[in-house]
Amino acid sequence: MRTLVAVSLALAAGSAAAYASRRDWTGSAACGTCHPAHFAAWQATPHARTASRFGKKPDPKCLACHATGEAPAGPPVAVEVGCEACHGAGAAYAEDDVMRSPVVARALGLTDLATPAARAKLCAACHLRSTKKTPFDPAAPVHTLAKAP
Ligand code: HEC
Ligand code: HEC
Ligand code: HEC
Ligand code: HEC
Numbered sequence: 001m002r003t004l005v006a007v008s009l010a011l012a013a014g015s016a017a018a019y020a021s022r023r024d025w026t027g028s029a030a031c032g033t034c035h036p037a038h039f040a041a042w043q044a045t046p047h048a049r050t051a052s053r054f055g056k057k058p059d060p061k062c063l064a065c066h067a068t069g070e071a072p073a074g075p076p077v078a079v080e081v082g083c084e085a086c087h088g089a090g091a092a093y094a095e096d097d098v099m100r101s102p103v104v105a106r107a108l109g110l111t112d113l114a115t116p117a118a119r120a121k122l123c124a125a126c127h128l129r130s131t132k133k134t135p136f137d138p139a140a141p142v143h144t145l146a147k148a149p
Contacts, residue, residue, distance in 0.1 A: 024089040028082040041143035047081035065126040
């Protein structure tokens, strides 16, 4: 019954029905256990520090862009633009054997960001209405690794 209610709420809110539960998310630290370099690089970006902008009870409507999870429809998983805010809720795909097959990983929720168009669409969901006057560049690095240019 609980689950049914949660699913119908998610559907009513128009959010992806696949993200019906908090258990669908693993959290950035879990991704970092296998991707330590990406984790370290991401931690140095403003995406990892959005919590510092808010008090104890951030407005859910702000968390649609400043957090990871299902805000404003549901509670945030974390007040940060975490790995899964861009790559998709990871509980189903964050397994070594799954991750080694991009086709299987994508079928289990890993967002396909391979093309510039897909990447631009991802960023636009949060950055289109951004307040800065400088033009936004969807190709800007989000977790530059040491060896990357
Ligand atoms: C148990 C270890 C493990 C965990 C946990 C894990 N990954 Fe992976 N991931 C891998 C492996 C192995 C690969 C394939 C080889 C590589 O690219 O390093 C991979 C590949 C990827 C890729 C590239 C996929 C492609 O298109 O080729 C992305 C993006 C990714 N992981 C993101 C994540 C995110 C986000 C999380 C957390 C939700 C996560 N991973 C958790 C092991 C893991
Ligand atoms: C549609 C997505 C979206 C929503 C909703 C949103 N923000 Fe933001 N916010 C952003 C983005 C993207 C940036 C980064 C802008 C940049 O640096 O180009 C940002 C930046 C900020 C900054 C940094 C200062 C600045 O203006 O660059 C603050 C503070 C902030 N937001 C507070 C809030 C608050 C408070 C709310 C809720 C009332 C909110 N935001 C709602 C996307 C959003
Ligand atoms: C702001 C969005 C965003 C966030 C946050 C983010 N990524 Fe990514 N990630 C991307 C994009 C876009 C790509 C596609 C490759 C590229 O062009 O950089 C990517 C690529 C990857 C890859 C494939 C290898 C590579 O470097 O291209 C891995 C692995 C990965 N990310 C892991 C992570 C992990 C782990 C986290 C959290 C610690 C994370 N990402 C956070 C957007 C993001
Ligand atoms: C889930 C919403 C969300 C997504 C998706 C997202 N961002 Fe952000 N981004 C933010 C927010 C919110 C901030 C502001 C963080 C802060 O300053 O507190 C931000 C800040 C940034 C900044 C720092 C801007 C500055 O003024 O220093 C860059 C660069 C950036 N994002 C690039 C990207 C790129 C490139 C993508 C797509 C690959 C992307 N973002 C996807 C929400 C998002």
